[in-house]
Amino acid sequence: MDLKINGADHQVDVPDNMPLLWVVRDVIGLTGTKFGCGIAQCGACTVHLDGVAVRSCQLPVGAVGGRAITTIEGVGATPAGAKIQKAWLDLEVIQCGYCQPGQVMSAAALLAANPQPDDEAIDAAMAGNLCRCGTYVRIREGIKHAARA
Amino acid sequence: MPLAPDLSRRAILQGGGALVAGLLVAIELPWAAARADEPEPTGKRFNAFIHVAPDNTVTFTLPAVEMGQGAFTSQTQCLAEELDVALDKVMTVPAPPDQANYGSPALIVQATGGSTTTMAWSGPLRKAGATARAMLVAAAAARWQVDPASLTTENGVITHAPSGRTIAYGAVADAASRLTPPKDVPLKDPAHFRLIGKPVHRIDTPDKVTGKTVYGIDVMLPGMKFATLMASPVLGGKVGSVDQAQAMTVPGVRQVVVLDDLVAVVADNTWAAMQGLNALAIEWAPGSNAGLDQAQLWAGLEKAAQGPGVTAKKEGDAPAKLKDGTLFEQSYELPYLAHAPMEMTNCVVHVHDGGCEVWTGTQVPGFAQAGAAKALGIPPEKVTIHNHMIGGGFGRRLEVDGVVKATRIAAHVDGPLKVIWSREEDIRQQLYRPLYNEHLKARVENGRITALHHRVTGGSVMARWLPVAFTNGVDSDAVEGAVDVPYAIGNRLVEYIRHESAVPVAFWRGVGPNGSIFSVECFIDLIARKTGSDPLDFRRAHLEKNPRALGVLNLVAEKAGWGTPAPPSPHGARRGRGIALMNAFGSFLAAIADVAVNDTGDVRVTRLVIAADVGQVVNPDTLEAQIQGGATFGLSTVLFDKITFAGGKVEQGNFNDYRILRIDEMPVIEAHVVPSKENMGGIGEPGTVVTQPAVANAVYAATGVQLTRMPIDRALIAKGA
Known part of the structure; x- marks a missing residue:
């Protein structure tokens, strides 16, 4: 799977249903995005998809598609x-x-x-x-x- | 958790003695012994807190940890003020476990908490900075053959004005560190402060705003695996049987660790570990607490509160005065509370070569070291603690249950292991603010309280956490706000009853004063309203001997416009204004809250005004931030929060049922600080303490109903209830 994060291309081998939060933190190693509740109640995991704020703990990575991901690091x-x-x-x-x-x-x-x-x-x-x-x-x-x- | 006055003094003397030894004997503390994980830096260590390198880099080892309260910045201000270095030239590191050098003068053990950092450390750190500066100056004077008094220092450079010569600290650090540290070096005249008392920018926030800060949960190590866990949902229960078959088919799952009281799944990433945990079929053996429920816990507490209690404070003869006359009596009940910091419990552990490394954020590095060592049956010195920034403490990281559980799991895993609690596990498997019953009885004569009996009943944190502060059957923290009331009453009796249930209890932002001051302030309002007195005037009538308390009370009344009604609000037709006063943590605060209550009993706080006299201030901007933040924490507490048990299990689990106030529910908060030359007080917790009774009293004013069990119960104040 190809992801564009903070302007850089990343190839990851993860299941489609893995939340973007854990791909970003544990697989890519960008730990600025935080785990707070896991149920989209707290917003600690907020990232941008094409500039729009989304809760990455509830967003399956397979749903990202070609949209540009921006994290706190970028x-x-x-x-x-x-x-x-x-x-x-x-x-x-x-x-x-x-x-x-x-x-x-x-x-x-x-x-x-x-x-x-x-x-x-x-x-x-x-x-x-x-x-x-x-x-x-x-x-x-x-x-x-x-x-x- | 402020200690009993005599104990505090004793502790300061003991702790102070240890500190002085650490400071004045120029121990060349081998860096490697202090932090086995760090390479030994070049340069010279002047004392436990200050190290100067040849490239002029100054490193401060800070005894109090940073968990948001601004302690790294305020401690650095104190050291840099006296050492005369610029803040942007300073590196800071948290102290390793080392009781001799970093044991808190206020808390005895090496701990950050109880709003004590500024009170405990500003003096010793200033002294450390001044002593090191004197040694650097003496070394430069010797090199130049001039009188040390002819030298000045600024931004890490020593200047001899008559000859125009200058030299940087790094160039004389080696010579300076060989000198015998002078005794009784004078501290700077406050008139010349550049840093203390100034709203300097925080040193920790630039990395926090870009996501660079590495909290414990962010630690990444080569070859590290990820785990999550579940302990028995019923308090004290054990694992019966575990069927791992499904879990082991989850992609990325490597291992299931089954211990007597918990199960953990180890995987290639946290998500896989969570999926694996969900796929486990676990049979629990719930044990003796399976029938425990909240009604039973309240009833047990109430029964225990009948007495008799142990005397914590006695003035005059309250029981005799309370036999007749105009009497008032009321109990207030405070719930169990979870800390719920945004960074949930987590810990990285690597057990290897007969030792263990731990990466975590802890308020008690020595306890963390001891806890991991005990879990593995190895000596503490075999455990290295890598302390990290803490994503919210509030007392949660004064406990090391997370370190111990993670270490027990990691002992069964090859390589480093990061263990992350789910939010639900974090809220359901922790130690809680004690359930309190606070019983008060008073006599009123001629518009004044002339006798007051206050009996505090609850579980004791001190008895477990710091047994030396649990003396003669009294938990010095639990009764603090009851023993030291700001009011002149005359006849007072404060009693304490220790009542433990199966629920483990811990310190929680605001500690004992949360319950005792809440109860005193609500009780005062009850009496004022029942006797037809204005709550402000009634308080003032008891403060003739307490100018600092009267000062904040008058200031808050003026700023909030006491005497006028709370303004109309779209949030509810019933409006009220409530006031509260406190003296604890060495500080005086008063608050006035405006509330609007709607027909269903929902309460909206629309404005909160706080006046504070905290004595001398190190960083006024941090002071304001702590008042704002502490107050907001108190708003969530009084409006929403409780932990309750059913069938031995905690009923809450995440932010949907353990509510934290949101920005769209926030009132305006105004903080007014009284300029003061009094001794420094604490400010991490008072805002939390004073806000709760102010809101409860405003709800009483709005509805005519005084709620006596927290948090606010909407059903009891719904229209027509």
Whole structure:
């Protein structure tokens, strides 16, 4: 099976029904994408398929097809991803950081689709990403900060 | 987990003694002995915390671990402030298991927790930095034949202004490390601080934002296999029989490991291991807890709470005063709670050559080392701990049950093995925040509480985790918020009753004060409302001798606009505003929550204002982040969370039934910090503690119903309930 991840081609020999999360982490070795719940409840595993945020723990790798996969390791190469990452550091959004790859991926997809998101748009795009440290106040500020950049 | 006052002092003296020895004897701690896995670096180690290389790279070995609370940055600020080096020139590594050098002055053992890092370590680390700097300066002065007092330091460079000469730390590190460390080196005047008290950027976040950080769960080793496990769903049960046939046909599955209490599947990747585990047919022998259910656990606790208790605090004669007059009495019940950090329990273990290597994120490296050693029956020094960034601790990584289970499994596997818990396994197979019953009785005379009896009943974490802090039958953590109330009452009796069930218990963000302060603050509101007093005024009436508590209470009242109603909200017609005050972890906080309650009893917190006096501050930005985060953690707790048992099994399993607040449910949170020169307090946990009673009191104000068993029960506050 051929996968395009962060602009690079990868050949993997895995079953079609293996979730993309485990292909990316255990087979390719890109461990920035996190396992959080396994049932698409927490968003820690969020990656982009052709720029759209998806939960990789519930996505069979066979369903990816030719779409371009972007992970946290590659999202900084996109304008929205770079802005979000900078805003996250400017405002020190991050605490333990474990959920943040997923938060950054969801926020970058939001910003790419909606350059000036209001609170309602932020709620809609980010409600699927849990943070146990409780960084939501700064995630909201961070998205607005990135939108102004 | 703050200790009893006398014990704290004793611990600090003992721990401090050990630290001073580590600092002042310029032990050339052989690096290889400290971290067997690391090559010995060139350069010189000045003490347990500081190493300077010839290329001027400074490496700090940090005693407290990083799990999101900002401890790596704040400890580095303290060391770099006194050593006079720039933060971007510093490498940081977590300390290896080494009680003599890294045992916490506050917690006795080598542990990170209880909101103690800043209180415990800022002093010793500043001293270590100042001592090393003095040695570097002395070496440069000797080389140049000048008075050390004529030298200045900045960003790792020593300057002799009269002659214009400069030299980098690395060039004199070797000579400096041969000097006898001076005693009583003066610390910097706070007026000259460049780093302490400044909102410097965190040192751990640049790698976290790009996915580079390697948490324990991200460790990848050549030849490593992946495993997942299932322990007996019934507490304390055993494996009966296992049919492996189907599992072994799953592509990628290599091996099934069957132990007495758990089964693990080893595979080429985590997914294959999970598929293999699903394909196993396991018969469990459930054992004696098969009938255990939550009603029974509550009833057992309530029965135990009838007393008698062990005295934890006695002032005046509360029992005599409580015989007559205007009396109030109420019990509050707090549920079992899971930590549910986003990084679930996991551990990489490689058992080889009579020893063992462990890769994991742990708050207690020494316990992890001892746990793995015991599991294998080998001496602790044969176990190397590679400590990693932790994806959320909250007390979960103060336990090493995960390390022990992974080691027991890895002992049956060739090569390195990564063991990952599923989220369900993580929530169902852990140690929980104790179930607490907090019984309070008070007498009110002329608008004041004149006698208070507070009896705390629950399982003891201290008795198992740190027996020295379980003295005379009292768990010093469980009663902390009851013993040290901010209010002047006069006659007080605090009692503790240890009541253990089959459920194992552990420290949990906010620890004992979560229950005791919740109960005191709800009880105060109950009395205020029943006596027709304003909850703010009623609290103020008991604070004439406590200016710091009164200060945060007045500040929060001013900022939140106490006295005005909570504004209208689309989330519910019934609105309320609640207040709470706390003094624990060396800090004072007050909170005001606004809530809206809809007809079905759903509660939405619409605004949360917190005022904090935490004494001197190392990093004000981290302080604010911990208040925001701690408060958010407390919101999930009071609104949603409980672990319950049925048939001996935990009923919850994932984030669908063990809820964590989502961003679209978040209130505005405002944090106001009182500038203070008082001793440093902790801040990792207080936000969690103070938020819960503020919300419960707001719900009481909105509905007229005081809920006494947490979390909030919607059925009891639905319209017409």
